[in-house]
Amino acid sequence: MSPVVGVIGGGQLARMMVPAAIALGIEIRVLAEQEGMSAAIAATAVGDYRDLDTVLAFARDVDVITFDHEHVPQKVLKGLVKAGVEVRPGPGALAVAQDKVLMREKLTSLGLPVPAWGTVSRKKELRAFLGDHGGRAVVKTPRGGYDGKGVKVVDDAGDVREWFTALDEDANGGVLLVEELVDFRRELAQLVARRPSGEIAVWPLVETVQEGGVCSEVIAPAPGNVASAQAEAIARAVAEGLGVTGVLAVELFETQQGELLVNELAMRPHNSGHWTIDGAVTSQFEQHLRAVLDLPLGDTDPLRDWTVMANVLGGPESGWMTDRYADVLGTDGGVKVHAYGKPSRPGRKVGHVNAVGDDLDDVLERARAMRDLFR
């Protein structure tokens, strides 16, 4: 019989694993949070991923459990492992993705370059950090942040008053993460995949462009001179050092001096890797399935010189990307359109487009033009 992969979470990352599973003849089952989600076509169960019994029932008869997101609680992850379920990435690796303080500790102990950081639980500690780092810093809640949420640039401890209040009210105590505000030239991302038996595959280093804390464009490979060997070494060290299985995205700052510093980690297919669907021999979604099933990994070479991915974010009008197809698709039949099967809301990622070619300016222009038509 075909191997069976169970995916916890029904969002667009789970959705985009489905075509790869169909091509490879792998059965894919999704535990979705609710009906009608992005990955509904593969949803064999709907339920709460925070409930161990729900997840154990879903995991029965699958060969491996993997994830659409990193929010599954440790007690559920450990319960799965205890029940003999293969969980990839495992609880230990995911713990590092779930807690930004633990992430900074682990990266520091692996000797990897990170921004100056500390933990603060009181305003005066934050004031001291600000004093030591030029008067500005980034404060992050250790858990639950994504796409710019739970992240704030501050120049005064009062800027995150509510977060301190929340800490005071939390019986478990807790801390905030504070980091130096890195004066970066641009942001980069290094995508890799690692299978349990140790094989690692590395895609080209890419440039990511953020708007308002949300990824807007990815250029693959990152143009110009770039420390790609160092980026690869960092990503390999993270994957091996934390025992990550599946796809890992390492988000990096490139400083004005050309140094690389690790910003964030994602232990799953990642927005910075959506270009691989149309631009690389093996997409991150196919590779993730291969990796979590401990199968040999595929080639990561780009198909053409350049690929540009542009996210389609929901605008003020509601509707679906597909509503625009009759008007939009004819403007450029070569740009690949990906819609996530969800209605538009302002700022919501509802899809992306990929343009592939050998002239960067042309590819950039085509991706942006198509993206703009969907806005």
Next chain:
Amino acid sequence: MSPVVGVIGGGQLARMMVPAAIALGIEIRVLAEQEGMSAAIAATAVGDYRDLDTVLAFARDVDVITFDHEHVPQKVLKGLVKAGVEVRPGPGALAVAQDKVLMREKLTSLGLPVPAWGTVSRKKELRAFLGDHGGRAVVKTPRGGYDGKGVKVVDDAGDVREWFTALDEDANGGVLLVEELVDFRRELAQLVARRPSGEIAVWPLVETVQEGGVCSEVIAPAPGNVASAQAEAIARAVAEGLGVTGVLAVELFETQQGELLVNELAMRPHNSGHWTIDGAVTSQFEQHLRAVLDLPLGDTDPLRDWTVMANVLGGPESGWMTDRYADVLGTDGGVKVHAYGKPSRPGRKVGHVNAVGDDLDDVLERARAMRDLFR
């Protein structure tokens, strides 16, 4: 809401439409003949496509009905149209694909080049045709043949005695199609797509290699000097002349003199177009969905100079392609593997592989090597 495409038939062609539908954010529903078929992931109904009520129930709330195969009876097709369902391709076009005599009549009336042909209902008529065409001919049953079934090369009218007996026993009468045995240099296939509003998209002409009446390899584009402009003109004339919507494959003979003659037509995605999944900007499956929804068609350019598709046929041992992945995938991480989610039986098409690159010998060798590992 997203548009909804209903596909009649749960085989691998329906299966391969699913990734394209997921990427475009189009909802796809399949009426499968039974549980557990290739397209099971999208099967929202299981039933008999020869039963109008079953098909009408399935077609409720879909925007368009299309097909995994050409076997849906005319009375069902016409019943759908009468009920107001969009059926693409429509009954008139499909009738031509369903009856090889009608196909020869239509192609002849369109002035397109075909082998010399006739109809015979008695042995002496076949003898006369053999006498006029060098003593050998191809006899075909007008209906139900595929992959070499219902096709026989004869040099004596007794070679198809059973078919004549069946005609005699058929109260509706009927005829056999007889065609000259074309002395061809090679076989080619021209894939096109046409949408109801008239737009046509044309992929490069390809060479197809058959073994025992079954497609074994496809080389895209067809190497060497080839009458590609004529092939395109033929395919456009067929698509327009018969009012085909969706993907159309025109199988062609290239004679020793370099002439093209139309062999067969397929009004759906076709084995000769599987190379487009990894080798062209727009795959035949995405294009078919665009076409039947009357959306603008995508570019058909190849991604690299050459793509070779090789079919994986079941060998003497039972099992699944996926059983071999741990051993096979590591041998060439650049060849794309497609498995149809069905167990192996001798001679059964269970999947295919695509190799893409700029050196034909290398691409051919890699596709064949991977295919052989799965045999």
